[in-house]
Amino acid sequence: MRTSWDILWSRHKGLIVTALSFGLIILAWYSGRYGHTQLEIPFYVLTYAIGGYQKAWEGLQTLIKENDFDVDLLMVVAAIGAASIGFWRDGAILILIFSLSGALEGYTLERTNDEIKAIMKLRPEEAIVLQGNVEKRVRVEELQQGDRLLVRPGERIAADGLVHEGYSSVNQASITGESMPMDKIPGDEVFAGTMNGQGALVIEMTKPAEATLLAKIIHLVQEAQSERPPSQLYMERFERIYAKIVVTGAVLISIVPPFVLGWSWSETIYKAMIFLVVASPCALVSSIMPAILSGISNGARNGILFKGGAYLEAIGDVSVVAFDKTGTLTEGIPRITQVVPYGSYTENEVLCIAASLETWSEHPIAKAIIRKAKEENIQLCSTSKLEAVPGLGVRGIVDGQEHRIGKLDLTEGQKLSKEEMKAVQKLEKQGNTVIFVQVEKERIGVLAVQDTLRPQAKESIKRLKKMGIKVVMLTGDSASTAQIIGEQVGVDQVYSELLPEDKVDIIRKLGEYGKVAMVGDGVNDAPALAVSAVGIAMGAAGTDVALETANVVLMADDISKVAYAITLGRRTTRVVKQNVAFAIAVILVLVLSNFFGNIILPVGVIGHEGSTILVIISGLRLLR
Template structure:
């Protein structure tokens, strides 16, 4: 499939019609016009010249590579269109002013000139469609214009042509604003890299980068692709990837992402991924694809529009014929009313009610480091009532942490624990060493360290033998009641026990647990405020640990001791009750993520997270999930209000035919008003609300 950029694509309904025409060409069955991103996906066997003719019939054209516009440049075509509308308006004004002083033919000529300048495209397409018996908005407008002029309504017919031209321009302007916002987001991709080859520094396009290349990234420059720092130290802005504005400190050996900005100094980076395989490239590709997925609402509107326009034509015919034939109405006035009904039949505002809002919502989330893989998932996120969370690495940090220390011999306890665990790589040892470091006690070296199977270790520190491990390591001692009570208290709180002792007494003990993320309690509170009714934790840990974490965080429910297949079963139960999202790390929770109505992964650029879930939080925390839900709910509300507003205005216009009050002016203004309001309301999604600022 070949892909082309298109200019002049302003009407969603027209884009659908052109797509259908192209699909009728030989080999064109799989052709797609991607309206939201203004692109054409075309099988290479299709005759491009015929495709260009179809596009030209609607004022669209393929942009050649040398003509690619930047996101800040508006196509010249739109500037010309504004000038044409202005000229038409001036001619119309001249006709109005001169209607009493100029000869009638001159006034009519001015009206016709104004109509031709602003409505020639519509008229040409409408005439072609009439001969094909194809009833589109252009057909409706052409019939209405011919009808208006045939009964001498020169002024109103011309005004309809000008307003319809302005309406089409505003449609294109609104969609272009949403596209420009997306294009600005996509421009974070680096263009060139300063590579070192053969001892020489050379600037090359990122497409020519190879794995293993050494590149220099100077202060203020973008890192060209994913890689590892081999020389230098700096803070790096990863906002393009994560949406986080705070820089991250990086040094030799650290991994960096393509598109990140080096804030100071010079970094030497070894490229570990080709740009097209980098995290940023995958994200940008998915964001572009996400624009074009049709939501259930959009599919319904498109299907509805196919029947809506013919139905309007039938209603218009009835308005023209029934009152004069059966109710003694005046043929001229009811013919005029029927023409106005035709204009009311324009489905453009209705079709536009969803795509601008969807693109704006996806763009807003992407700016915040939230990757939504399509409009369907964006809509679904706004309907979620239950969220199930994996515990480890999601609500907790996934790393052991000393939650409680019971110390009988303060200095000796920390000295012994530090000496024995100093060189261990075990996760529990790291937790102990973090606690020892905070005690500011000097740590000696341990000798003759020996492992005791299933219990812990024993070693000599300062000439004395000490023991460190779980409750079993204390089996050589007769424990007094106080120590036994402390051990039971730690076990009851679901802590992992690490105790230190010598041959005669217990020196102290640590209660270790997976550390709850600091933002988790606030997160759950914000989710509940955002309308999430049920928050459930699914974990393989035992009951006591799960209960403690759930209580601390404020979850509504939890399920403990679950195997992966049992998590899936639990998700199935939840989805039967309400729309359910599953939040996990995108690897271990893949089955549950796939089973839920919506899978949400914490990623920060990891391939597995990007590929697994429907929505990816590119940070390593859940802090932005409430904002994503708030944005999606806002998108859903706006789409519903757009549809109701559009249909409401059209219904009011149609009801005006009953007393005979509907005019061509009212008809076109009802559609134009709907288009303007729908566009402006949809674009407000790009603006951050006060509530969203508070969440972020």
């Protein structure tokens, strides 16, 4: 069992080591100042041992296992070199500040891990399963698809599923980012990790624990934090080569000047140690990952999950964004936009007949008609002999008469009158699909059905265009419907009647304008997501295939976050470039000062390690 000290040590090891090193330096200074010289060196030795042990061990491991130098070993060698020529205090200060910068970097990385820890806490450990009238508490890992779970008021939902019984409001902010609780009734979807409100719910589990949306989020964030972007990989390779150059340079500086410039050996070795410190690439190495991890953390907090730092960098370079239409720019849920009755019939009568015929249908348009009837509080008629006509619609008996609903072809070839044709064309030009309702041989009205735009679609595209990004729409819909939707949202270009392979060809073609980001939600979008520079999937509405294929996931299905993600990527790239430029400038100034300005080792240490701390803090700006 872990003690309080074990927990304290694991969480604050770097700070504790730094504090001990600082205390020992004070004791060593006090001993030398007030005549206890026999204690001065032992205290400095303890400083070296406590403050430099971890870095020395890591540096030696790199040297032994990979036959390479790294900055940890360079710092320790510089400190030991300073001590070997009598500059114990200078070497100890180097150890102290190097330890402090390491502790600060550790805290930076810990800060960026807070998001994954917070997400992990959302996952309940147990759930209540209903077995008949018996309640049984089981571990979440033991739940099986099809189980019925009881969720009491104020409890977290343990699994993804559909509401079977009950009514409540559910706070989904942790998963989808929605600020307001969502009302849930039987048939509505709920997610693991969300908080139930005032009512009890019985939920039928639709996914195993390892396949829930919450589990996918955790996996995506863990994957993102472990993956290094190309810039960091390049910097790590550069560090190894650069470290060897610095060691070679330090050896030459410690040997050549006494013969060429007439320096004393003490002065030569001292300058070589300063060179080892100030020329080391600590700040360069720390210029990238803290900034990248802070950017990923910022995105996660705002409902944007990057699967790796590479995609955070890549999205900042995007010049074109291609949106799928259905389920991405639109909600993917058909809605009745208009009911047009003919003759003596009223809107409610037409809607009543249509909903009655569609009562048992699972077709999305049928569900839209039934939903509309419920919204209007319409009492459905009694029906019999309901029959689906594949690809055309439904027919059946309502109040003793034959009724039909569906495409025009279902009305047995009856042609539209001029007035009807004008009305239908007007509805179609507005982006509607027209459904005809007929009693016996008489057409009694039409229903206009449309997949409604997401509320944030227009503003999102407007913002992207202001950023100088070309926006296009890809869809399998007809050219007329696609053009209408495209004009409504304001995209630059519309590509319609596309198969999945056609979308891939379009993405490749758009590459002539620069890097392309594809935003989609369905199985048919997966190939285009895979071939694009950055694939962006809708988190809540997206299919499993789309989520697996994409590089970035929008948890709340909020497409306004696309512009935010691009802005975050651009800002991250800008901060990284600023950090790298600053680190290089500091190294150049310190190296030149060592040869022409006669700086002392503590000043070199403060300048070098100070720049490392500053670039880490600079990276933390992205948390805002």
